[in-house]
Amino acid sequence: MLEVFELTKRFKNKEAVKGINFYMEKGEIVGLLGPNGAGKSTTISMISSLVLPTTGDVRLRNESVLKKPEKIRKVLGVVPQDIALYMDLTARENLEFFGRIHKIKKNDLKKRIEEVLEIIGLKDREKDLVKTFSGGMKRRLNIGVALLHEPELIIMDEPTVGIDPQSRNYILETVKRLNEEKQITVLYTSHYMEEVEYLCDRIYIMDHGEVIASGTKDEIKSILSQEQTLVIQVEILKGEFLKGLEALPNIKNISVNDPILKIIVPKKVNILNEIFVLAGETNTNISSVQIETPTLEDVFLHLTGRQLRD
Amino acid sequence: MILHMIKKELLLYLRRPRELVILLLMPFVLITILGFALESINGQETPNLDIKLAFIQKDDIEAAETNVIARIEGLPMSEEEKQAAIAGIKSANPVRILKEDVLDSPELRKMIDVNYVDSLSEKEMDRYSGIVEIPAQFTEQYFQHVFFGGNEPPEMKLKINETNSIQGSITKDIFTSFQEEVTFWTTAQSLGINADQLRNKMTSNIGLTQPVSEKKTISAVGYYAIGMSVMFMFFVAGNVATLAFEEKSNHIFDRILLANMPIPVFFSGIFVSSFVVSFCQINILYGLSALIHDVTWPNLIHYLTLSVMLSAMVGAFAILVSAISYRLNSNAAVQVFSSVVIPMIAFIGGSFVPVAQLGGVFEEISKYTPAGAGVSAYYKIMQGYSLADVSTQLIVILVITVILIMITFVIQPKRGENF
Structure with missing residues (x-):
């Protein structure tokens, strides 16, 4: 449905996106992952025709949309990271305004607004000003506006930032339902790895303006198929214990979330003995040890050297 | 599309009491205070020369x-x-x-x-x-x-x-x-x-x-009804530009573009909204002045014609300031316009002090400024002069409006720019 070829965006002193390629099939949910400054938002802006790429092409059903952005705009709904709504209008007034500028006819719009309010669960608050809404409700309306013109493709740029778990679940379920029931194609970016794992069929990982990994969840996880993750919980994390761990051979990565340590090591190597010896030497009490297969978060850490939320 | 933009803009105004206070209450209070305070200087009563x-x-x-x-x-x-x-x-x-x-x-x-x-x-x-x-x-x-x-x-x-x-x-x-x-x-x-x-x-x-x-003598309250109304019309341009920049900064403008609205249509919407808001504002102010201070117009058609032209000029200011703020990606342009440019053009235009009292080059320059043309045209029309008598001021207003629109058209953001 959508293809991106060698897309590059160069600003004055910086190349924000460096010749990336990716594609999306109809009905897919594709995750776009990357730390802050990875180039995700610039990529989204180029796909949605808001920013012209320096080089490269964006094709919708094999037709370039750079010269005719109207084509992609008709089928595209964008949920921006910011709450792009009028705070001093009611939910319904916002939907009416954006619906009318999408040139939806008055009677059709009335029906469509009812449908959208049902989808986003705001029917009972339609007459309230948006500024009185909770963060989660604003996020839901932010999505609702993007759904008004029944887009085939939705780009969601971190749609769950800063909201409570209940609203987050509601949004995830809504996205899943829209995808399953209406075959809407979704490009989803998030800082929450579990959201991407839950929703996405395929994933692109971006860093420093480049796609550094892509594929299905399993394909990406297989990058670390030769590794395993040791999750060690200690009573008190001591500096000498951490230094000792870093000095051990075969350890590929350590991430610390005091008092829990995540250590990535090759599957074939049994390093537990050495860890217990080191704990004894540094008077560190180990509360528990778990051996896990790598998660997407581990892969991300492995590839970028950073946590997703860094 | 433009109708929906106007409706939205008016709703936003009605729900922002601070803007309403700035655009309606403040000028009316100033008209009353300045008018009464300076009645003895510019009043219609013959001064007691003794x-x-x-x-x-x-x-x-x-x-x-x-x-x-x-x-x-x-x-x-x-x-x-x-x-x-x-x-x-x-x-x-x-x-x-x-x-x-x-x-x-x-x-x-x-x-x-x-x-x-x-x-x-x-x-x-x-x-x-x-x-x-x-x-x-x-x-x-x-x-x-x-x-x-x-x-x-x-x-x-x-x-x-x-x-x-x-x-x-x-x-x-x-x-x-x-x-x-x-x-x-x-x-x-x-x-x-x-x-x-x-x-x-x-x-x-x-x-x-x-x-x-x-010709009708204009009271001090009448003069300041004109001076303050013209000055506060320009604040409509500032307020509309602030709203427009908010639309950009929180990505509503992106949404509007994604709805396939051409950028010139978006700016036309700002122009018409400013026009409508400032036209309503000036009529409410003069309406209140007529009811409370007995400030009346000998010829309503002349008054309305001038008000329409001035409101269009306010619309042109609104789109220019909005376009500059979009281009700079900063609200600084709006702030400079509201806090520096408006008081300056209002002062030169005679909103605070009748320029005839200052005389000389100042009076001459004033005629060709946006506020000066407006104030002097309203003043003459209130005195009973015809539109032909204020043709110079009307031409100045028209020329300024056209120039501002042309500049806006040149500097408005272009599609796909990273503005």
Whole structure:
């Protein structure tokens, strides 16, 4: 449905996106992952025709949309990271305004607004000003506006930032339902790895303006198929214990979330003995040890050297 | 599309009390405060100048008239001509006219206190702004000159007290004007010309001269209703530009673009919204001023025409400031416009102080500024002038509007730019 070829965006002193390629099939949910400054938002802006790429092409059903952005705009709904709504209008007034500028006819719009309010669960608050809404409700309306013109493709740029778990679940379920029931194609970016794992069929990982990994969840996880993750919980994390761990051979990565340590090591190597010896030497009490297969978060850490939320 | 943008804009205004206060309440309060505070300076009441005038009459006008009439009756003229001349003597006696028609007129009585005295000592003279002396035989010599010729016309004497410069100057102006009128009549009469017919002929040849006093006088409240309304119209442009930049900063503008709205249409929406808001604002302000301060317009069509043109200029300012803020990706342009540019153009335009009082180059420049053209055009229309009389101001407003729109068109963000 959508293809991106060698897309590059160069600003004055910086190349924000460096010749990336990716594609999306109809009905897919594709995750776009990357730390802050990875180039995700610039990529989204180029796909949605808001920013012209320096080089490269964006094709919708094999037709370039750079010269005719109207084509992609008709089928595209964008949920921006910011709450792009009028705070001093009611939910319904916002939907009416954006619906009318999408040139939806008055009677059709009335029906469509009812449908959208049902989808986003705001029917009972339609007459309230948006500024009185909770963060989660604003996020839901932010999505609702993007759904008004029944887009085939939705780009969601971190749609769950800063909201409570209940609203987050509601949004995830809504996205899943829209995808399953209406075959809407979704490009989803998030800082929450579990959201991407839950929703996405395929994933692109971006860093420093480049796609550094892509594929299905399993394909990406297989990058670390030769590794395993040791999750060690200690009573008190001591500096000498951490230094000792870093000095051990075969350890590929350590991430610390005091008092829990995540250590990535090759599957074939049994390093537990050495860890217990080191704990004894540094008077560190180990509360528990778990051996896990790598998660997407581990892969991300492995590839970028950073946590997703860094 | 534009209709929905206007509806949205008006709803946003109605729900933002701070903006409503700035656009409606604040100017109205300022109109009231400034208007009443400065009523004594610019008010419609005649200022109390307290001119004291001493009138010394040494001439016996009744005796002089009797003598002249007796001489006329002895002339070889038809009875009709004699009666006309005698009637002229009674009605055109300059001393009688000065006393009864000029100094005793209701207008001058308000500002001139005339004391009829026989003589004055040096000390008493200082108490007066001016002293008029009608010498003995004045009337007789005057009519001798008018009807029989030969001698030089007699002169009234006027002494001005230089220490009271304003009062003295006004007294002098009154007498100069009176003297010119009498000289005109006398000369015409001595040349055998009917002065009234001559005056009518001159008037029809050179067109009607409209004395300023026949136009409506504008009160201080009226003036500040104009000054403040024009200034606060520009704040509409600032407010609309602020809203427009908010739309950009929180990505509503992106959403609007994604709805396939062309950028010029978006800016047209801002233009029309500003136009509607400022037109409503000015009518509400003048409506309140009419109800509460009795500030009225002699011709509503003229008033509305000017208001429409000024509102369009406000719309042009709104789109220009919005386009600059979009281009700079900063609200600084709006802040500079609201806090520096508006007060500056309002001051130059005479929103705070009537520019006529400042005069000179300042007054000249003011006419060609956005607020100056608006203020002076409203002022004249409120006085009762026609649209033709304010055509210069209307042209200035139109030209500024067109230039601002053209600049906006050039600098407005282009599709796909990373603005």
